[in-house]
Amino acid sequence: MADLKRTVLYDLHLELGAKMVPFAGYQMPVQYPMGVLKEHLHTRAQAGLFDVSHMGQILLTAKSGRVEDAALALERLVPVDVAGLAEGRQRYAFFTNDAGGILDDLMVANRGDHLFLVVNAACKxxxxxxxxxxxxxxxxxxxxxxxxxxxxxxxxxxxxARLVPDVVDMRFMDVAIRQWDTAELWISRSGYTGEDGFEISVPNAFAEAFARKLLAMEEVAPIGLGARDSLRLEAGMCLYGHDIDEGTTPVEGNLTWAIQKARRAGGARAGGFPGAARILKDLADGPARRRVGLRPEGRAPMREGTEIFAGPEGGAPIGAVTSGGFGPSIEAPMAMAYLPADLAEGATVYGEVRGKRLPATIAPMPFQPTTYKR
Incomplete structure (x- = not known):
């Protein structure tokens, strides 16, 4: 742990009784005394505060000074319509490689004269x-x-809203710059839980005071990485390096919703991104495999690495679980896996858990309905 970086809120985490673990090169809180299960349910019922300061925040400005030029430049690296992103709005995106695989997934915001990117900690x-x-x-x-x-x-x-009153006017994927005390806050109405919420970039000098103000509110509790993972899995969201990676195309990853018409075949700015030939082919013909949701029968979770089979006996594996666990809100196990694309929702497959093949149903995602303010 001595070689790991610390976020500016490290001392606060210790004061709050956090159990710290290594994550993406940082010492991060995996849980607090409340425990992962209660932290998860508290976030679904009230409000949870997460430290995600380990993630990368990047400012991108065109040398011309025009945000339109910055957007078109970024489109050389992502298969997403950045040029069509309105000022004050944010969009999910991913960097692709020449084989069509995903180098990282990220958020892109148009802030008027430049773009603001939030990328994963391990990839920043x-x-x-x-x-x-x-x-x-x-x-x-x-x-x-x-x-x-x-x-x-x-x-x-x-x-x-007690600290920044006009956030009530923001909708899902809006971004805004607001003041608190004398600090400039960069706010987006988004998150990684499937719940309504915000991500707030705060100057280091104000971060602890701002976090304490929120945590002093009765409905707000500190939440660690453990509940963050179960919340995002219930919401059907990918974790980079597990559910998507350099060997996975966005179409295989079931992320076609994030590739807008303008970048697809026949679109205004079709192609022109790394791996376009493979990705556009997958869009046209369909991939051989696809990320799907699984609802295992019974109570036993099918965790990452669990091999999936077509039948209860014999045969080679047809895929594997990339994320899996127990969903506190749905009170049942849940998983994501890559399986042959011709398997339909409702089909039964079998996961090998402790030497036994247990049935699971291919199910729609998210497992828990989202509550974004649109």
Whole structure:
């Protein structure tokens, strides 16, 4: 642990009784005394505060000064319609490689004269190098003096509005810059739980005071990585390096909703991104395999790495679980797996758990309905 980085809220986590674990090169809180199960359910019922300061925050500005040029430049690296992103709005995206695989997934926001990107912690240095090499017509800056907090759950709006009243006017995927005390907050109405909520970038100097203000509210509790993982899995969201990676195309990953018409065959700016030939072919013909949801029968979870078979006996595996666990809100096990694309929802497959093949049903995702404010 001594070689790991710490977020600016490290001392606060210890004060709150967090159990710290290594994650993406950082010491991060996996849970607090409440425990993972109660933290999960508290977020679904009220509001949870997550420290996600380990993630990468990147500013991208075209050398021309025009955000339109920055958007078109970024489209050289992502199969997403960035040019069509309105000011004050954010969109999910992913960097692809020449084989059509996913290098990382990220959020892109249009902030008027530049783009703001949030990337995964484990990939942020590689992403920054990838952007620098691929966008010589842009200036890039890695933000190193700001924390990132996520406030998630049905009471998130009421809690944040006590400090920043006009967040009530924001809708899902809106972004805004607001003041609190003398600090500039970069706010997006988004998150990684399936719940309504916000991600807030706060200057390091104000981060602890801001977090304490929120945690002093009765409905807000600190939440660790354990519940963050079960919340995002119930919401059917991918974890990079597990459910999607360099060997997975966005179409295989069931992320076709994130590739807008403008970037598809026949669109205004079709192709032009790494791996376009493979990705457009998958869109046209369908992939051989696809990420699906699984609902195992009984109570035993099928965890990452569980091999999936077509029948209860014999035969080679037809796929494997990439994320799996028990869903506290749905009170049942849940999993994601890559399986042959011709298997339909409702089909039964079998996961090998402790030497036994247990049935599971291919099920729609999300497992828990989302509650975004649209």
């Amino acid at each position: 240095e590689a992403d920054f190098a990838h952007l620098t090499a691929g966008l010589p017509d842009c200036d890039l800056g890695m933000v190193t003096d700001r924390a990132l907090l996520a406030l998630q759950g049905p009471a998130a709006e009421a809690a944040l």
